[in-house]
Amino acid sequence: MSDVSAAARPRECAVPAEPFRGQWLRDTYALTDAEMGVTALALEPEVTGRARPTVADALASVPGAERRHFQGDAPLISERIVALLGDGPLIARRMALDEQIADVLLGQNGLDRRLVPFCTLTSPPPSLWAEAPLPDERRAALLVAVQAAWGRRLRLHFDGPRGSGRRTTARALAGRLGVPLLTVDAPPGPDLMFHVLREASLHGALLYAPDDLADEVRGYPGVAVTAGAGPLPGPPGDTVEVSFARPCYEVRHRVWTVRLAAAGMDAAPAAELAARFRFGPDRIGGAVAAAAATWAVERAMRPPQSGQPDPDDPTGPDGTAGPGRAELFAAARAQTGHELAALARRIEPLNGWDDLVLPADGLGQLRELCAQVTGRRTVWRDWGFADKASRGRGVTALFTGPPGTGKTMAAEVVAGELGLDLYTIDLSSVVSKYIGETEKNLEKVLAAAGDADAVLLFDEADALFGRRGEVRDARDRYANVETSYLLQRLEQYDGIALLATNLRRHLDPAFTRRLGFVVDFPLPGEAERRLIWERSLPARAPRGDDLDLSALAGEFPLTGGEIRNVVLRAAFAAAAAGQPIGQGDVLEAIRREHRKTGRVTPAAGEA
Known part of the structure; x- marks a missing residue:
């Protein structure tokens, strides 16, 4: 589809390329010969540096010039082409040509200097049209509507959440039409808004402004777009609403x-x-x-592989x-995740599938969970399951088991497999003793998480999604209402939410039924402990000849988290002694781990 023709553009800046480009000014404001003569006289100081002429000079030297040309409703004054400076009698006041008009007449096409802090003027490329975040049918309809209206007044309002592509669509539309885009980045104030509209008209631009300037933008004679989070208040009038959602x-x-x-x-x-x-x-x-x-x-x-680096070598550090x-x-x-970072703690996923020691059923469920995330577009959209379910499109799982059995590590593995960030929710920032605050806090977390495309981990989930109990007073009644709300809100969440608890029996049964997966993390047996010992020691860590991982796995019924703590403590002790990690280092670390938790370390053979 061809670009809008020059003839169809309102007040196009295609003015004659002559030193004094007065024809544009004459046609735009329907100025007479006398008014054009006054304008030329007011322009002289911009070229010669002479003192600004007075009204008396204009009346004396410009044929046909009269006092009525300087009245408030005359085009020179009402359109702010010429300003009268100072006080006193009219004929004694000096004339100052508006600098925006002076630039036009002198062939300078840049943005008005007064508008630089508030606006940007760009010429988007036509290729940007492919990036307009609207489905093909709506994109084509929008283009046809604007092309048909070009040269006349048209108001469009793009409403949608931040990041939905409203500004990108305006840029793409201007590029496809082959016209500049004048974007109002900050409210310029009522006086300068007049110059914003004239600047857009001067350049024949598509105007893009925030919705709080909707009333001011109505004065623009061309196509203008306002943008906001929702529809404009009041009746639509002559405004066409274009709704934006998260791009499909x-x-x-x-x-x-x-x-x-x-x-x-x-x-x-x-x-x-x-x-x-x-x-x-x-x-x-x-x-x-x-x-x-x-x-x-x-x-x-x-670093160069051999000799000097080749500046023409296109490959990266890994050879790609x-x-x-x-x-x-x-x-x-x-x-993403900038807002979520203020509400949750980001965990860098460092562990992979090989680090996770779980029964086969648990590993299978985790892989199935990942497959459900990667395949949700196929199932929900391509296969039509979205038409059969209005909620529950997120992926939720409960990780249950004693402390140290790998629940957080499993969340890391899932996030790493999916290539997403992992955020763990600090319950102290969510749970509140004040009525209604817990719901509000959870809503903030889920909204930020949805924008961040991150994996959420609710540790100690039983504190947030606890079992509803018998109602004895108003406080119990509200607690049950709060739990019901939290259950429903999590079910509506369309992201990835993982919940970990050491006390599954404390969770509300209705909550468990609504989860997609329930993965048990049991205490490891001897064979599993042997694997955890092996995988907790890095390949580069030196091992003493007396280190017997099989004996450690058999004698000490530790959890995976405890084994990793012991290995790290033993490694520091060995490093301080300048020797490999030995059995004595590990046994001492085990004793300290037991003492930390108030347990007695069993003697060899008593475990």
């Missing part, structure tokens, strides 16, 4: 593909990235740029020709 998978996939290709990267990870991260084009662009910058730095810092899946996922994660 198809839109995200398209934008990832376009951005990766434009950056010269392999677009193969686009499908997986679009499925895992649900943010819009701005963050997608930020992730691609960050991945490219990180990769370039790592490539520059790579650009950022790979890991770099792109890391860059995508960095785009």
Whole structure:
């Protein structure tokens, strides 16, 4: 579809390229010869540096100039083309040509200097249209509507949450139309807003402004877009509402593909990235740029393999020709979680499947959980299951078992497998003794988590989702209402929520029924303890000849968490002594671990 023709653009800046470009001014404000003569006289100080002329000078030197040309309702004054300075008699006041008009007449097309702190004027490329975060049908309909209305007054309002792509769509629309985009970044005040509208009209621009300027924008004679979190208050009038939601998978996939290709990267990870991260084009662009910058730095810092580094070598530190899946996922994660970080604690997933020691059923459930996340688009959208279920599209799991049996490690493994951040929720920041505050706090956490595309881990979940009890007073009644609300809200959450508890019996039965997975983490047996001992010792850690992991596994019924604590304590003791990790170091660490928990260390053979 062709761009809007120049003739269709309102008050287009295609003015004659002559030193004094007065025809645009004459046509725009229907000025007479006398008014154009006054304007030319007021322009002289901008060229010659002479003193500003007075009204008396204009009446004396400009043919046809009269006092009525300087009245408040005359175009020169009402349209703020000329300002009268000072006080006193009219004929004694000096004339100052508005600097925006002076720039136009002198052939300077840049943004009005007074508007620089508040506005930006850009010329988006036509290729940006592919990144507009709307389904293809709505995108095409929007373009047709704007093209048909170009040259006339049209109001559009883009309403949707932050990150839904409202600004990107405005930029893409301007690029596709082949016109500039004037964006109002901060309220300029009522006086300067007049100049904003004139600047947009001067450049024949698409105007984009926040919704709190909707009334002021109504004065723009072209196409203007306002944006806000919701519809404009009151009757729509002449405004067309365009609703934005979180971009769907198809839109995200398209934008990832376009951005990766434009950056010269392999677009193969686009499908997986679009499925895992649900943010819009701005963050997608930020992730691609960050991945490219990180990769370039790592490539520059790579030590040469032989001789001097080859500046034309396109490969990165791992031999690849650009950022790979890991770099792109890391860059995508960095785009989110900023609000969630104030409400939860981020855990860096360091453990993998090989570090996790669980019965086969537990490992199978964890892999099934991951498969449910990676396959939810296929099931919900492609296979139509979304039409059969209005809620419960998130992935929830309960990890239950004694302390130290690997519940947090399992959450790390799940987050690492999915390439997502893991955040653990501090219950002290959620649970409140004040009525209604717990619900509000949980709502903040889930809203921030949904925006962050992160894995949530609620430790000690029984404190938040406890069993409802018998009602004896108003406080008991409210506690039950609170629990019911929390259960319903978690069921509506469409992200990934993992809940860990040491006391499953304290959880409300209705809550357990609503979970997708319940994974038991039992105390490890001797064979499992032997594996944990082995996997807790890094391959580079020196081992003494007397270190007997099988004997340790058989004699001491420790949990996985306790074994890892013992190994670390023994490693520091061995390092301080300047020797490999020996059996004596481990036994002393075991004694201290038992003493820490108030237990008696069994003698060899008594366990």
